[in-house]
Amino acid sequence: MVKAYGRGLWQGLRVTWRNLTRRSVTAHYPDVEPDLPPRSRGVIALQEENCTSCMLCARECPSWCITIDSHKEVIPAATDGGRDRSQNVLDRFDIDYSICMYCSICIEVCPFDALHWSPEFAYAEGDLKDLTHDMNRLRTWMDTVPPPQALDPGAEQGKELDAYERTRATEEGL
């Protein structure tokens, strides 16, 4: 193949000209809020009612940034002669965002969907200590969690939904 002299020079001009004549891709962040997709790793929100204090998240966390305290409460038996049930109640659920590395392991590992990603990212603080979000603050992040992404067209729906529909079908069949 013949080596074309000046081809690189021409390409440099062409690429830059093309960029010049097209709209730039810059996000104008402080003026325009970014449009982040669901499950963006901004901040972790806690759905307190779902939490059973099973400690899986705290134990799996690679940077040990989750602190959980809980106590047991007894729920009296609903029927006569029945057995009392016990339930774990959270006293404390802290996430220290000064050491969190946003790996998402706690959220993957939670068996009861108590933890969720929220795309909110603007929670810088003047003091390092204020980066520890307590239970109440984590609960408020729940309001910012967007609904999950829609399924791709033709994709299988979740196994949970399959199971739910199967049970309903059998119950209605009876």
Place this chain on the structure above:
Amino acid sequence: MSEALDVLLRCLVVLGAFLTMPLLVGQMEHKAMAHMQARVGPMAAGGFHGWAQLVADGVKFAQKESITPAAADRRVFELAPAVALVPYLVAMVAIPLGPFFGQGVLIGQDLDLGLFFVLAAMSVGVLGTLMGGLGSGNKYSYLGGMRVAAQLMSYELPMVLAAASAAMLAGTLSLVGIADAFEPWWLVVQLPGLVVFFVAGLAELQRPPFDAPLADAELVMGPLTEYGGMRFAMFLLAEYAGIVVLAALTTVLFLGGWAGPWAEQLGWAWTLLKIVGVSFLVIWARVAYPRLREDQVNVLAWKVLVPLALAQVTLTTVVVVW
């Protein structure tokens, strides 16, 4: 009395052009370069698309302390920014902008040796960077200074040869005369000269892709390493004033200056338009091309530009004699 007033007025106009045009080119560089890289550039200063960014930069530079290193050659170091900047002001005096609404040619002072004068002034401007490099008492600056010297030696020759070709074709060294004598077919005959002059001018200004003497990644800005505050700002201003002077010279020598429709009335606007166009090319070259290595810089000068310029001079000689 009225003559003194005339001189004063011309000086003021030249000074005004000297203080505003480099800033306009600088702002154009901010925005054009940004968009060429798919960015938007400064957006905040001044409100509308960051038009006041360079004003803000100037204020910042004025607030900073000018430090002279202990190891520096004090007087050389402190004089260098002025030596870099003032020659371009001097050069602008002799560059014509063209007919101004039938009032004659707008120019600081029409010199018979205008071309010679402007080229000489431009070379002095480079000495400022050289002084900065050798006077800083810093090894990086010294290396940068040596590179400046090598570059100055290499590119002065093709630049002068290309300019000489334009002067030969016009039969005069006066810049007004050269631009007046312009005919459109010169664009074709002088094309190699135009390219050589433009490229050599870029190298003379140490503009990318010929910024090996500055080379911020390897020589940390070379001769400018030790400068800060207003002195550094003066070097920056000198760079952009140099772009304006180079663009104006290219326009007058090779692009016909004020040649265009209604030149008698709007000649100055044509010249300004062409200057802006050439300045845009200078900026474009900076964005499009990576820096040349030091040996490539010299190879380009001696093996490409000098022969090309000599061929151009020969061609011009043939055209003139014939």
